[in-house]
Amino acid sequence: MGFKNQFFKVASAITGGVSSFVSVAVLGEFLGSGDIDLLVGVLSAGSIAAASGWNTVRLHKKQKKELFQKKQLDILYLAAQHRGQLTPTQVALQTNTPIDETKEILDSLSDAGVMELQVSHKGNLVYTLTDEVFLEDYMEKIG
Template identity: 80%
Template sequence: MGFKNKFFKVTSAITGGISSFVSVAMLAELIGSGDIELIIGVLSAGGIAMAAGYNTIHFHKKQKKELFQKKQLDILYLAVQNHGQLTPTQVALQTNTPIDETKELLDSLSDAGAMELQVSNRGNLVYTLIDEVHLQNYMEKIG
């Protein structure tokens, strides 16, 4: 997980915690005052804020998934250019992607049936395109 992603999650958690504490304290004070209209207004605003937070998180997850799928497609095109075979190191170097993320991407393509993990005679991990039909089906599946 990158620094930006960790920072986003930590700041979101802190902000959410502070906001929740203040909201509960404010609501307790309002309940004590008996002002029903104001209580309803505060609860409505809290619901809107919670919905906005959910939408932000949902949007972030959707963007992350789309980026992951784009990287998968980039790897598949790279495999086609390299006669159907790639090593994790080769992909990492050619796509400027960290090796752990590269391995995750290649494993996901293997799990989806687009590539097959093999071990070369020299003991290297090699991901091989299974066949063009599987590749076509996978590319249609992820859109």
């Protein structure tokens, strides 16, 4: 996990904690005042804010998953163009993706059985497409 993601999670937790503390304090004040209409309004606004926040988090996760899947497809296409073999460095440079993210995507393809991780005779990590039929068909199409 990158520094930005960790920072975002910590900042969100702190903000959520402070927000909860303030909400409880304000709610206590409203309960003490006896103004039921104001209390209902505050609770309604809080519920709407919480639902909105949850929806934003859910949407972000969906977009992140779709982007990850697109990058997987891009790497598979790239592998087909390079006779089925790629190194993490090669993918990172050609897709302009950080090496740690590239390695995570390649590992996910390996875990799914689509690519196989091998070590070259020089000691380099090489990911190879496991579907030779697909690769042969693709190579025939492009000449």
